Amino acid sequence: MEVDESFNNDENVPLSQYSRTSDDIKSMIKLAKLNEKQLTDVTQVLYYGDVESNPDLKLLELNGSLLSAIEEGQTLSFKGGLNEKVVLCTNDQTFEVKEAGISNSLLLIPELKLAQSTSKSPLKSPKNRANSSMERNQNESTGSIDDDELFDPTAERQQERRIVKKVFHEYFECREVKPKFRKLGELLQLTRYSGPENEYCIDRSLLFTFNQLLNTTQCSRREFENGLKKFRAFEFEGRMRVFDIEYEYRLLSLLLGIITENSWPIDGIDRDETLSAISETIAPAPMLQAMFDMYTFPSQQSSSSRCLYTYREEMVCRTIAQNVLQQGTKFHYNDFMDTWQNALPDGFQVQEKYLRGIGIVDRSVANVPCVRTLIEQNLTTSLIDRLRVLFKTRERWTLDEIEPYIEFFANPQLSITSILAKHARAITEKGQRIYVSKHGV
Structure with missing residues (x-):
């Protein structure tokens, strides 16, 4: 055995590492039953350095969105606490990062040449540095005369040393969530x-x-x-x-009271006049400004000389509904809708869909529908436990009714209907699909 002293100064190469000779390479070519005349000029010899010295190197698979984000110069961020799964974030997307195994080991080899870039022969090299591996394969199968003329069996093959920096047995894949x-x-x-x-x-x-x-x-x-x-x-x-819900309701009531006092339409609200009408002794000006900006947007009734605003009807109605629907209370449907409507200024119209995620309408009792509070944000983050609570609260759900309480667990690869198909039982009543508990509550 020979030790090539020229490589002993490389900190990545152990002193006992063996350097292959030209005869070794020729012997290996014969053992592999390859025709040396059809090989390119350069032989790249792989040597294992201290592959364990790079523990921070990880292999990450990028999909089209992530690759485009990098090419556009975006910053990708890994986020996650001690008890959280790691996610990878672009400017506008979030991806869950999971470890996956590789059936065959992958080697990380810097500066490794590919295909015919290892050849100095114009006949074996692609024109304009392009990859012409198909043409080369056709020449190899026919035993090109040009190869025979250029081949010198006595010449030593040119060697280029390549160090394996890392061996990968697993990689990280990204799934949008x-x-x-x-x-x-x-x-x-x-x-x-x-x-x-x-x-x-x-x-x-x-x-x-x-x-x-x-x-x-x-x-x-x-x-x-x-x-x-x-x-x-x-x-x-x-x-x-964020506002405490009771304090938010108080400030919103003050702002809505100005509408009634001035008989304004809900799309013709004057911001300055609204804020100046409420004394700072009642509520701090920064809080009123934050509330107004939160609940309104510029109105189409605005002119070049005066900017008017419109209240967001759904947001206003939901805040009022949460105040009416106290925790643990149940209302007859008609009584609740009347109370809800009367708490709003003229111009607002309550709708059942505004209760999405904060209250449910239960029509299981014949001719006596009722409304009760059920706030999605207060429910458990365990899917099984949440379904148990939902089906204990109500035995039967339509897709539209249960959707706001299940969409927390959905992602681009797992739809709400797929979740319900696995964890609930679907029946048809009066032509409508209804979901009930799969195994009972």
Whole structure:
């Protein structure tokens, strides 16, 4: 055996490593039953360095969306706490990262040449550095005369040393998932704003900035911004906050009262006049401004000289409904709808669909439908436990009724109907598909 001293200075190569000679390579070609005349000029010899010295190198499979994001120069972020599954986020998508095994080992070899780039012969090299492996295969099968003329059996083959940096037996695959907002909502609820008189109760260490929450929440930036809108979050003194539901209802009632006092249509609201009509002794100006901006958008009735606003009917109706639907109470359907409608200024029209995710209509009792509260955000994050609660609350559900309580578990690869097909039983009543408990409650 010979030790090539020229490579002993390479920190990745052990001193005892053997360097192949030209005779070794020729012998191996014969053992492999290859025709040396049909091989290119350069032989790349692989040597194993200290493959365990690169534990941080991981193999990640990218789909089209992730590859495009990198090519566009986006920043990809891994997010996940100690007890959370890791996700990979682009600017607008979230992917769950899972480890998967590889049947054959994969070697990481920097500067490895591929195909005919190992040839210096113009007859064996592709024109314009393109890959012409199909043409080369045809020449190999016919035993080209040009190869025979160029081949010198006495010449030593040119060697190029290649070091294996890492051997992979597994890789990470990415699967698109829905943004995980649960943690965002829980963090915001820790410091909900319930009035300046109660601010002394707030633990200041639990107040988070926009970027702190973004780095913690397992979702992309665009999805995070949508999540803040979903939770009706606002920025106050550099920190993200949400209103306590009772305090939010009080402020909304003040704002809606101005509509009645001025007999405004709901699409002709004057912002400055609304805010100035409420004294700061009743509610702080920043809170009123945050509430107004949250519940309104520019109206089509605006002119070049005056900007008017329209209230978001669904958002207003849902907040009022949550105040009417106290926890644990049950209303007859007609009584609830009348109470709900009377709590709103003229111009607003309540609709049953506005109860999505906060209340349910139970028509299981003949001729006496009732309404009860059921807030999705308060339910468990375990699918089996949630289904148990849902079917205990009501025996029969239509798809539209149960959808807001199940969509938390759906993703682009797993639809709501697929979840119900596995964990519930579908029956048909009066031409309508109904879902009931699969194994009983």
